[in-house]
Amino acid sequence: MMTDKNKLLNEHSIIREEPPLIPEEPVKILTKLGLSSIKAKVYLALLIHQDSDAKSLCKQLKKPRQPVYQALSELQEDGLVEKTLAKPATFHAIPVQSTLQLLLKRKESEMAQLEKEAAAQFRNFEVDCQAAGGAAPSSAGFRLLAKNETDPSKSVYKLGRAVADSKKSVMCLTTARLFCQIRDLDEGVWRDAVKRGVQFKFIINGVEDMELRLHPELCSSRCFAVRFARSGQQACVLLVDGKEVFCRIGASLDSPVLWSDAPEFVALMRDYFETKWRMLGQR
Incomplete structure (x- = not known):
């Protein structure tokens, strides 16, 4: 007790x-x-x-x-x-x-670097697997891309990667505003692709003409061409090598993007683009 x-x-x-x-x-x-x-x-x-x-x-x-x-x-x-x-x-x-701002900024920098390293490593891993006779990643047919895959500031930006890896052709139906935004971000990628002989064709909807403000290498290249359409949808379609298509459903970089490698859909979009390209060339 x-x-x-x-x-x-x-x-x-x-x-x-x-x-x-x-x-x-x-x-x-x-x-x-x-x-x-x-x-x-x-x-x-x-x-x-x-x-x-x-x-x-x-x-x-x-x-x-x-x-x-x-x-x-x-x-x-x-x-x-x-x-x-x-x-x-x-x-x-x-x-x-002040401490929280410093630590958060450092964390963001570390995550951005990790994202770049991870993307590069897995890209190399896919290439190594294919070189070793492994199966290529399975196609999804149609897929609405995640937001970070459509953000040009991210290392997993799928549209930019597709253009950077292109072998033959890039066809793009877009608006004047989107063209300028993408040009400011990806012009270096375009120049590298043109040097490889990739053929670029842009149709810019909604304007009869505009100042493109392109690098001299692109202006003088036979691989880079632009035509203008006075009317058209406020959207963006990107076809790469005739194998995959990206449809940006809206007129801003924040708009959702539908990706597809379905052969019938890719062929449909390619035929539409080429028909419009020919019609604009006859004006």
Whole structure:
């Protein structure tokens, strides 16, 4: 049975029990954003006790000297902690909002790099598989592309990759606005393809004429031609090598894109394009 004295001591210890110095949730968030656990705790401790010296931080965190000093050094390199030249030297954390912006920007940069590396590796993997006699990736027939596959800023941009890998021809039915947007993003890809002998044909709907503002290499190339149509749908159709077709259902880069390699559909779109091309050439 607990004595009155023990009971009193126990109650006293409960009353005096303090919450942990560093809340757990902010530590988890900062570690998800790329900081190690000790760096997150040191940063948060400095937010609570600005202008602390390293010795005080060790006491507050109940951590050995070496990991705390190492964390302080790395946080300074990251730009999240600043050091005041004094004796002893003191440290203070930059504002939370600035820290989150820096860490998120770094995370976005890392993800973009990873996306590029992954796309390149799997592209090489597909080529190696086919060279080794493996089956080519199965065709989907018709597929509505994911948003990142239609975004020119992404490394998995399927339309740009198709043009970059083209062997014979690229036919594009588009609007003046889309042409200018795509030109600004992909003109380098066009130039490389033209040097390989790929034939480009553009039909620009909705205008009788316009200033194309193309690189001189494209202007002088026999492989690159543009015709204008005064009327037409506000959409974009891209045919590559007569094997696959992309239909952008709308007049902006944000519009959804339907992809197909179904032979009948590709042939239908190719015939439509070539018929319109011939008609425009007769004007």
